[in-house]
Amino acid sequence: MAVDMTRLFAPRSLALVGASNSFMKWGFIVLANILSGGYKGKIYPVNPRGGKILGLDVYKDLRSIPDEIDVVVVTTPAAGVPGAARQCAAKKVPFMITITAGFSESGDEGKRLEREVAEIVRGSGVRMVGPNTMGIVGTGARLCALMPPVKPQPGAISFVAQSGNIGSQLLGLGQVMGVGFHNFVASGNEGDLRVEDYIEFFGEDEKTRVIMAYIEGVDDGRRFLDVVRRITPRKPVIVFKAGQTRSGARAAVSHTGALAGSRDIYDAAFRQAGVIKVSATDEMLDLARAFAYLPLPKGNRVGIVTWGGGWGVVTADACEDAGLNVVPLPTDVIAKIDSVLPPYWSRGNPVDLVGTLNREAHRVALELIVGCPSIDGIIALGIFGAATFFSELVANASNLSENVPPELVQTYMKEIRREDEKFESTVVTLMDRYNKPIVGATVIRNPQAERDVPRQVLVFSTPEKAARALWRLYEYQRYRESVHRET
Amino acid sequence: MAVDMTRLFAPRSLALVGASNSFMKWGFIVLANILSGGYKGKIYPVNPRGGKILGLDVYKDLRSIPDEIDVVVVTTPAAGVPGAARQCAAKKVPFMITITAGFSESGDEGKRLEREVAEIVRGSGVRMVGPNTMGIVGTGARLCALMPPVKPQPGAISFVAQSGNIGSQLLGLGQVMGVGFHNFVASGNEGDLRVEDYIEFFGEDEKTRVIMAYIEGVDDGRRFLDVVRRITPRKPVIVFKAGQTRSGARAAVSHTGALAGSRDIYDAAFRQAGVIKVSATDEMLDLARAFAYLPLPKGNRVGIVTWGGGWGVVTADACEDAGLNVVPLPTDVIAKIDSVLPPYWSRGNPVDLVGTLNREAHRVALELIVGCPSIDGIIALGIFGAATFFSELVANASNLSENVPPELVQTYMKEIRREDEKFESTVVTLMDRYNKPIVGATVIRNPQAERDVPRQVLVFSTPEKAARALWRLYEYQRYRESVHRET
Numbered sequence: 024m025a026v027d028m029t030r031l032f033a034p035r036s037l038a039l040v041g042a043s044n045s046f047m048k049w050g051f052i053v054l055a056n057i058l059s060g061g062y063k064g065k066i067y068p069v070n071p072r073g074g075k076i077l078g079l080d081v082y083k084d085l086r087s088i089p090d091e092i093d094v095v096v097v098t099t100p101a102a103g104v105p106g107a108a109r110q111c112a113a114k115k116v117p118f119m120i121t122i123t124a125g126f127s128e129s130g131d132e133g134k135r136l137e138r139e140v141a142e143i144v145r146g147s148g149v150r151m152v153g154p155n156t157m158g159i160v161g162t163g164a165r166l167c168a169l170m171p172p173v174k175p176q177p178g179a180i181s182f183v184a185q186s187g188n189i190g191s192q193l194l195g196l197g198q199v200m201g202v203g204f205h206n207f208v209a210s211g212n213e214g215d216l217r218v219e220d221y222i223e224f225f226g227e228d229e230k231t232r233v234i235m236a237y238i239e240g241v242d243d244g245r246r247f248l249d250v251v252r253r254i255t256p257r258k259p260v261i262v263f264k265a266g267q268t269r270s271g272a273r274a275a276v277s278h279t280g281a282l283a284g285s286r287d288i289y290d291a292a293f294r295q296a297g298v299i300k301v302s303a304t305d306e307m308l309d310l311a312r313a314f315a316y317l318p319l320p321k322g323n324r325v326g327i328v329t330w331g332g333g334w335g336v337v338t339a340d341a342c343e344d345a346g347l348n349v350v351p352l353p354t355d356v357i358a359k360i361d362s363v364l365p366p367y368w369s370r371g372n373p374v375d376l377v378g379t380l381n382r383e384a385h386r387v388a389l390e391l392i393v394g395c396p397s398i399d400g401i402i403a404l405g406i407f408g409a410a411t412f413f414s415e416l417v418a419n420a421s422n423l424s425e426n427v428p429p430e431l432v433q434t435y436m437k438e439i440r441r442e443d444e445k446f447e448s449t450v451v452t453l454m455d456r457y458n459k460p461i462v463g464a465t466v467i468r469n470p471q472a473e474r475d476v477p478r479q480v481l482v483f484s485t486p487e488k489a490a491r492a493l494w495r496l497y498e499y500q501r502y503r504e505s506v507h508r509e510t
Numbered sequence: 511m512a513v514d515m516t517r518l519f520a521p522r523s524l525a526l527v528g529a530s531n532s533f534m535k536w537g538f539i540v541l542a543n544i545l546s547g548g549y550k551g552k553i554y555p556v557n558p559r560g561g562k563i564l565g566l567d568v569y570k571d572l573r574s575i576p577d578e579i580d581v582v583v584v585t586t587p588a589a590g591v592p593g594a595a596r597q598c599a600a601k602k603v604p605f606m607i608t609i610t611a612g613f614s615e616s617g618d619e620g621k622r623l624e625r626e627v628a629e630i631v632r633g634s635g636v637r638m639v640g641p642n643t644m645g646i647v648g649t650g651a652r653l654c655a656l657m658p659p660v661k662p663q664p665g666a667i668s669f670v671a672q673s674g675n676i677g678s679q680l681l682g683l684g685q686v687m688g689v690g691f692h693n694f695v696a697s698g699n700e701g702d703l704r705v706e707d708y709i710e711f712f713g714e715d716e717k718t719r720v721i722m723a724y725i726e727g728v729d730d731g732r733r734f735l736d737v738v739r740r741i742t743p744r745k746p747v748i749v750f751k752a753g754q755t756r757s758g759a760r761a762a763v764s765h766t767g768a769l770a771g772s773r774d775i776y777d778a779a780f781r782q783a784g785v786i787k788v789s790a791t792d793e794m795l796d797l798a799r800a801f802a803y804l805p806l807p808k809g810n811r812v813g814i815v816t817w818g819g820g821w822g823v824v825t826a827d828a829c830e831d832a833g834l835n836v837v838p839l840p841t842d843v844i845a846k847i848d849s850v851l852p853p854y855w856s857r858g859n860p861v862d863l864v865g866t867l868n869r870e871a872h873r874v875a876l877e878l879i880v881g882c883p884s885i886d887g888i889i890a891l892g893i894f895g896a897a898t899f900f901s902e903l904v905a906n907a908s909n910l911s912e913n914v915p916p917e918l919v920q921t922y923m924k925e926i927r928r929e930d931e932k933f934e935s936t937v938v939t940l941m942d943r944y945n946k947p948i949v950g951a952t953v954i955r956n957p958q959a960e961r962d963v964p965r966q967v968l969v970f971s972t973p974e975k976a977a978r979a980l981w982r983l984y985e986y987q988r989y990r991e992s993v994h995r996e997t
Contacts, residue, residue: 055910077910124865129854172902186820188865188892192952239823265820270836271827277856278819303974304824332765333673333752336726337791340758349757367616369764378611378675405675415659423542423564465679487790 025223026150026216031118032161032206034093035064037168038085038116040107041098041123042068044076049122049170050098051076053158057096060167060174065090085110094118096158096168101125101136104154108140112147119144120168121153127212127280128155141214156211157187160194162204163230171195178203179232179315183221185210185239185279186265193237193308202312205230212279219247226254233314234260235307240281248296255297256506259314259499262298263307264289297502299495306491309483313492316479317460319500320400324350325493326392327373328385330405335373338402338464338486345490347497349373350398356391363387376406382442386449393453393461400460400493407447407463407482447480454478460496464489512710513637513703518605519648519693521580522551524655525572525603527594528585528610529555531563536609536657537585538563540645544583547654547661552577572597581605583645583655588612588623591641595627599634606631607655608640614699614767615642628701643698644674647681649691650717658682665690666719666802670708672697672726672766673752680724680795689799692717699766706734713741720801721747722794727768735783742784743993746801746986749785750794751776784989786982793978796970800979803966804947806987807887811837812980813879814860815872817892822860825889825951825973832977834984836860837885843878850874863893869929873936880940880948887947887980894934894950894969934967941965947983951976 037057043050054068054077067088068081075081082088085095085107095116097107101123111119126137137154144151152159158169162177171191175198184190187209194207206225210218218238225231234254241247251260266275267286275281293300299314301307325347329335339349352360352372360374363384369375374388385406393401417439421432454461455478463482483489524544530537541555541564554575555568562568569575572582572594582603584594588610598606613624624641631638639646645656649664658678662685671677674696681694693712697705705725712718721741728734738747753762754773762768780787786801788794812834816822826836839859847861850871856862861875872893880888904922937948942965950969970976 058910129852133854184820186818186823188818189820189824192821237820239820265823265827268827268830270830271823273858274814274819274823274826274836274856274860274862277858278823278862304972305974327761331673331675332761333671333676333724333726334679336673336752336758336761336765337676339761340752340755343755343757349761365616367620369761371760371764373761373764375761375765423545485791487792 025227026220028118028221028224029228030093031150031152032159032166033164034118034161034166036067036090036092037062037064037094037096037166038067038069038082038088038092039096039098040069040085040110041103042070042076042081043098044074048098053096053098053122053168053170056167056169056172059172061165062167063164064093064166067092085114085116088114092116094120094168096120096122098122101133101154104136105139105143108143108149108151111149112143116149119149119151120156120159121151121211121214122156122158122170123153124155126154126214137212137214144215151215152208153211154214157191157209159209160204160207162206173198175207176201176203178205178312179230180204180235180311181206181225181228181231181233182235182237182311183208183210183218183225184237185213185218185281186237187211189237189304193304196305197308200308200312202308213242217242219243219250222247222254222260223250226250226258232258233311234258235311236260236262237307238262238264239266239275239279244292248292251298252296256503260298261301261307261310261314262293263301263304264293297499297506299499306488309488309492310495312481313460313462313496314499316481317462317496318454318458318478319503320460320493320497321500322399323494323497324348324397324399325490326350326352326395326398326401328376328389328392328401328403328406329373330376330385331378332369332375334404334464334486335369335375338404338490339373341487341490342402342493345494347400347490347494352392353395353397356395359391360388382446386446389450389461390453393457393459398459400497401462402486402489402493403450403461403463404486405465407443407450407465407480450480451478460493462489462493512714513707515605515708515711516715517580518637518639519646519653519695520651521605521648521653523554523577523579524549524551524581524583524653525554525556525569525575525579526583526585527556527572527597528590529557529563529568530585531561535585540583540585540609540655540657543654543656543659546659548652549654550651551580551653554579572601572603575601579603581607581655583607583609585609588620588641591623592626592630595630595636595638598636599630603636606636606638607643607646608638608698608701609643609645609657610640611642613641613701624699624701631702638702639695640698641701644678644696646696647691647694649693660685662694663688663690665692665799666717667691667722667798668693668712668715668718668720669722669724669798670695670697670705670712671724672700672705672768673724674698676724676791680791683792684795687795687799689795700729704729706730706737709734709741709747710737713737713745719745720798721745722798723747723749724794725749725751726753726762726766731779735779738785739783743990747785748788748794748797748801749780750788750791751780784986784993786986793975796975796979797982799968800947800949800983801986803968804949804983805941805945805965806990807947807980807984808987809886810981810984811835811884811886812977813837813839813882813885813888815863815876815879815888815890815893816860817863817872818865819856819862821891821951821973822856822862825891825977826860828974828977829889829980832981834887834977834981839879840882840884843882846878847875869933873933876937876948877940880944880946885946887984888949889973889976889980890937890948890950891973892952894930894937894952894967937967938965947980949976949980
């Protein structure tokens with residue numbers, strides 16, 4: 024049975040042991056991050072000195088808080104952590120998040136202290152995140168109990184990282200890219216809860232549609248694979264495994280003490296367990312949002328629709344290199360596209376829209392390709408986010424010309440944006456109707472605001488990324504089919 | 511001899527034949543882009559109707575302009591282009607940029623028209639860019655004679671693209687990433703000037719330190735390779751060759767009529783000619799700026815300095831996968847680092863700074879690694895752009911706390927920024943002193959403002975990209991050594 028972590032990621036009440044008024048202490052910074060993140064529950068700062076911190080009443084110890092506490096965050100010096108753990112046990116707090124460092128990562132005395140804390144916690148009913156964790160995020164409760172000032176937007180991805188640094192930086196990159204998260208945890212030294220415990224909970228958590236993990240090493244490989252194997256037929260599990268080369272493995276031993284197996288052994292085990300393995304940090308986010316918001320393609324046959332010919336060539340290369348099949352178009356589809364495009368369009372796949380500004384022609388061509396029974400997935404280039412391009416153009420021109428009445432510019436810009444939104448909602452409708460993924464690729468585009476909806480238009484920053492994402496969706500679809508055939 | 515294109519990219523005077531007051535015509539948009547780009551020379555709009563456009567006096571034809579003209583930009587309908595070419599010849603205009611489409615890309619009549627224009631131009635002393643070009647950029651004269659509203663910042667890279675769309679979008683991505691350009695040209699249908707002519711000029715152009723090309727096909731492969739081979743021993747030439755798979759080659763034929771050779775043949779020819787071949791669109795920019803601003807490493811031995819352990823593991827993997835050697839540190843270097851870091855630092859390569867906030871320790875550790883004779887290049891993680899992180903932290907805290915006086919925050923933020931600048935200038939000094947590349951990698955960082963200086967700190971968005979860039983610098987260094995050994 025998975026540990027039920029609902030209250031860890033969405034606590035009704037939270038205490039911060041080690042809260043501080045001192046500007047450069049983690050007991051101040053973490054509290055400031057929780058407050059500025061807009062946490063919905065009650066917050067109780069704890070410090071033996073009492074007083075007020077950031078406008079909140081400070082309690083001298085956990086016991087004196089007149090309320091049940093779902094989560095205790097600890098930022099005291101390491102020597103104070105065993106005491107804090109005992110207080111948590113006495114108050115029957117279900118979860119303790121030990122941000123404090125100076126445990127097994129820092130030498131023999133730290134190892135001893137970590138064992139001591141683990142023993143207090145074990146059997147007391149308290150479950151611990153960390154020690155030496157950068158913290159957790161639960162966007163359902165708007166909880167950002169983190170050391171760095173990152174505020175992820177809500178989404179369908181839950182993420183566990185064996186490096187808080189990598190985890191929080193990917194959350195930050197997600198903010199820039201418009202990738203939202205449901206839960207995040209930096210597992211720290213894993214004195215109690217381990218990476219596979221979090222994954223197991225995410226597997227059962229309804230709001231999590233995609234699981235993402237950064238891993239350096241697992242203590243119990245068999246349990247890890249058992250947990251993952253039970254989840255992957257229902258939910259994608261995306262794993263970045265660090266420490267796979269000789270140099271990387273040496274660095275991992277020094278960082279988390281992780282003993283790395285060889286890359287071949289991991290690859291084979293992951294493949295068997297249906298893990299979606301990624302090999303670059305930024306690929307994790309690209310794939311996670313593809314799995315969160317796109318239907319899985321039934322085959323590897325791809326249709327390319329492009330505003331300009333050059334990107335069509337690059338994308339065709341990228342598709343073939345990724346394993347996708349850029350299939351010929353049926354003659355009836357070519358004939359139908361003939362009626363909306365200039366006679367010198369490519370008359371094949373990629374469909375080169377030869378730069379036409381006619382949005383209706385874009386829509387018709389796209390719909391014909393999506394509806395084509397011999398095509399499983401679509402990459403569309405240059406036809407999403409056209410508003411950015413045109414509004415810059417219009418702004419430019421209107422700033423310079425005395426001949427352009429401002430009202431006209433306003434009307435025109437509004438129309439461009441409306442057209443863009445209409446176009447995107449058409450695409451979502453098409454994805455739903457035909458149950459096929461349609462992905463965009465546009466080199467320059469403002470970050471997307473990810474919305475909390477099951478289907479949306481995703482625009483990748485390069486066609487290479489779009490092609491690789493489609494291929495991974497297809498691979499996972501094949502895995503799922505093979506599992507279901509067996510059972 | 512290369513065609514001297516100095517006046518093409520930095521014209522003293524420019525005429526726009528087909529200039530228009532009509533908001534949605536290219537004759538208006540291109541003129542608006544030239545004006546808003548801040549072009550330094552004189553501009554003469556030409557339209558038989560006369561009047562004024564964007565505040566400028568309009569001339570009825572080229573002949574009536576009382577000035578010498580270095581460049582004529584043409585946006586008339588295709589049928590008007592032969593006439594414009596004859597006017598250019600009569601006025602002894604050295605360069606004509608034909609933006610107008612409807613030539614060989616649009617069918618047989620277009621092919622005939624393109625031949626007609628080429629014949630008029632040939633022998634008349636006029637050299638033509640295009641037809642069907644998206645235009646050119648010359649940041650020396652602040653000239654943005656382009657269809658899309660892109661305004662690149664100045665830099666050391668010159669770029670020719672056989673797709674205007676890909677070219678201009680990479681310029682736009684450069685704006686976001688902080689990559690500057692010296693010259694850019696979309697070669698269009700290459701009715702007269704061809705991709706190798708531009709490369710040949712860039713090879714002789716003093717302000718160009720790196721040449722970048724997007725290529726679908728070359729008409730005269732032998733000449734292309736001859737041109738490139740003469741440049742690469744002095745100046746890096748980075749090429750993205752599209753149309754390398756079966757699907758891509760098919761798409762290229764339909765786009766530019768390019769006949770693609772097999773990937774193996776291109777790879778062999780490029781290798782022989784010392785071309786730096788890239789296989790992803792975004793890699794072009796990453797490599798171009800690496801070559802523009804970093805010294806070449808003498809070997810493949812790399813030192814990694816990281817603020818946090820996780821990124822060290824990922825980077826060690828990325829280095830080994832890229833072909834770099836993460837070498838052990840000499841014991842005397844370890845001993846010296848011992849004196850500035852906590853006792854539980856990694857005591858090896860990667861140098862894990864275990865999160866210390868002490869900037870002086872960062873500097874000392876970095877300098878020891880750079881000075882190490884057994885290390886040829888350095889990747890530094892998390893220690894550049896620390897200001898972004900800290901200023902968010904401080905802003906957060908100060909917004910929330912009544913205990914933080916605003917003056918203190920101001921002072922603190924200023925100090926953080928000054929420290930960052932000081933740190934970056936130290937790194938530039940180290941690069942110069944030891945003549946070794948030092949590259950940063952930070953997942954989240956505001957775009958860099960590229961400065962027009964020969965050495966600067968480059969920060970890549972992932973450690974994988976930093977490692978690959980270092981490897982490509984080393985490969986090129988080896989190529990140069992082998993050429994110089996032969997001669």
